[in-house]
Amino acid sequence: MRNSKENGVDRRKFFKVAALGGLGISFAPSFMGKSIAQEVKDGKEPAKPKTNVEDALKHPRTATSMPGKYPAKVVRVNHQNAVVDNKPGKKAAAEMLEKAMLSLTGAATLKEAWLQFVKPGEKIGLKVNPVAGKSLTTSHAVTQSIIAQLEDAGIPRKDIVIWDRREFQLHETGYTKENYPGIKITGTERKDEEGSYYNKEGDLYSLEMIDKDWYYWADVDGEYDEYTLPYMVNEGKYSYFSKICTQEVDKIINVPILKNAGASITLCMKNLGYGAITNTSRLHKQLWGDTSAEVCAFPPLRDKVVLNIVDGLKGCFNGGPGANPQYIINYNTLLAGTDPVAVDRVGYDIVIKKRIEKGVQEKDSPRGRKFMEMAANLKLGEHRLEKIDLKEINLG
Template identity: 65%
Template structure:
C-alpha cells in the first residue's frame, strides 16, 4: 500500500461524515452515543478469557471501592479558562479526603512509587474546545513530583498522538515527560512507513486482544485511526508494556443520555479497531475491555476533570452544549464515579429541557462492569463525599 496522508481537513471531513455505514467508519472522537435499543442477538466476545486471569490486591475497583470524592469550586473556571492554582487545590482536597491522609505526599504514595512508570490517560478527542485541561494535568504532574515521581517516569497518553499534540500535550509544555499515542504520523503527516505499514501497528500488542464477532471494515481514510480491521481489537503496548500503573483523567462529558467518563475513556482509548464495536457492543466494550489485566490491574486512580464539560452532543465538542461544572471527582472505583457522573449529566440535561427523566437502560454498561467486579454501580451502595 502506498503511503497515505490524511491532513487536518481530511480528518474533519471524515469526522463529520454521515450516511450508511458512518457509525462503523468514523474515528473514535465522533462516534455515536449508545444505541437506543439492545440488539436481540449479541455478538460473542472473549470476556471469558479476561476472567481466567487471577485478580491481585490492586485490581479494580482498587483500594476504595464504592467511594467517590467530589470537590466543587466556582473559581476554578474564569473567563472560560480553567485555573491551575484552583485545580491544584481541588485535587489536593480530593486526594486527602479519598485516602484519609493529612499529608498530600503520603496520599499519592498510597498509589504510586518512584520506581514505577505512571501513565496519565487523558482525553483529547474533542479537540481544544473540550480536552482534558492542562490545569488539571499540570496539577497532577506537580503533585506526582512532590510525591517523589521523577518526570522521566511520567507518560501522558491516548490513542492518537496527533490529537495530543493538537491540544497542547507537547514536549514544550511538558518537558521531560513522555507524550505518546497508539496511532501516529510522521513529520510529513503520513501514517505509513516506507514499507507500507501503519506506524500504529508497532504500537499494538498481539498478545492481548478483545475479540468480538463483529467485522471491522474500513476505507483508506479510516484505517489509520483503527490500525487493523477484522474481529480483534488489540491492546496498546502503552498499557501492556510501557507503563506500570495508570491514572485515568477523563472529562465530565455525555454520550447521549449517559456519560462517556471513566470506563469509556479507558476501554475505547486502549484498544484498536473500535469502530465496529459502537453499534451493537457499546455497553459490553465499556465494561468488558476494562476487565482485562492491562486495564483492570493497572488503573489505580481516576481523577475526573469536571471543570468544564458538556451535557449534549458528546463525546464531540459542540460549543452550545459546553458548560462549567466546576468539579473534580476522585476515586479508585471507575464504576462508582461513572454512576455519580451520570446523575450530574442527567440533572443538567433535564434542567436544559433535553430529556424529561432518567432512563435506567443507560446504566447498563455500569451494571455489566459491576457484574465483572470492576466497581459499584448501585447508587445506594456508593459513598459520595463532597468537600
C-alpha cells in the same frame, strides 16, 4: 459553483411539486427513499455478538485490581471559581485535586496520599482525553496539577507518560513536549513529521504500538477503507491493546472529562475501554456499553488503573463526545476515586440532571446506566448509587 436556481433546479419548487401527489402527509422524495421498512421482530432486542470477556476473567485478580483500594468511594470537590475567563484555573484545579486526594485516602499529607497508589521507580501513565479538541480536552490545569503533585511525591518527570489513542490529537490540544518538558507524550495511532501514517516499508506506524498478546475479540467484523484504517489500525474481529498500557506503563491514572454520550456518559470506563484498544468503530453500534465495561476487565487495565480523576471543571451535557459550544458548561467540579464504576455512577447523575434541567432529556433512562451494571457484574466496581460513599467538598 452556481446558484441552484441558475442550474434550473429550484429545490424549493421541486419539493413542493413532489408533495402534490395526493399524499396524506408529503415529505421530500429523499425522505421516502431513505425510510425503508422496519425489520422489527417481536419488539425484542437482537442477540448480542459474542465476545472473549471470559478470557479476561481467567486471569487472577491482584492487589491493585479494580475497584482498587477504595471500592465504592467517591470524592466530589466543587469550586465556584474553578473556571476563569472560560479557562480552567490552575490554582483552583490544584486545590481541588489536593482536597480530593486527602479526602479519598485519609492520608495526613498529600505525598502520603499519592504514595498509596504510585511509588518512585514506576512508570505512570496519565490517560487523558483530547477527543473533543481544544475546547474540551482534559484540561491542562488538571493534568499539570497531577504532574506537580506526583513530582512532589517523588515521581520524576521522566517516569510520567501522557497518552491516548491518537498522538496527533494530543499535540493538537496542547499536549506537546514544549508544554510538558521532560514528559513523554505518546499515542497508539501516530504519523510522522510529514503527516504519513505509513513507514518506508508501507506499514502503519501504529502496528508497532499494538500488543497482539492482548486483545478484545468480538464477533463483529471491522472493515475500513484506506482513509479510515490509520485510525483503526487493523480490521477484523480483534481489537488489540496498546503497548502503552500492556508494556510501557506500570500504573495508570485515568483522567477523563465530564461529558455525555447521548443519554449516557463517556467518563472513566469509556475513556479506558475505547482508548486502549484498536479497531473500535465496529463495536459502537451493538456493543457500546459492553466494550466500555468488558475491555476494562482485562488485566492491562483492570490491574493497572489505580486512580480515576474526572475533570469536570468544564464539561458538556449534550453533543458529547464531541464539543459543541452550546452544550459546554462549567460544572466546576472534580471527581476522584479508585472505583471507576462508582465514579462513573456519580458522574452520570451530574450529567443527566443537567440534561433534564436544560430540557434535552425528560427523565433518566435505565438504558444509559446499563454499562455500569455490566461492569459491576464483572466485579469492577459499584453501580448502585445508594451503596456509594460519596464525600462532597465545597471550595471557593
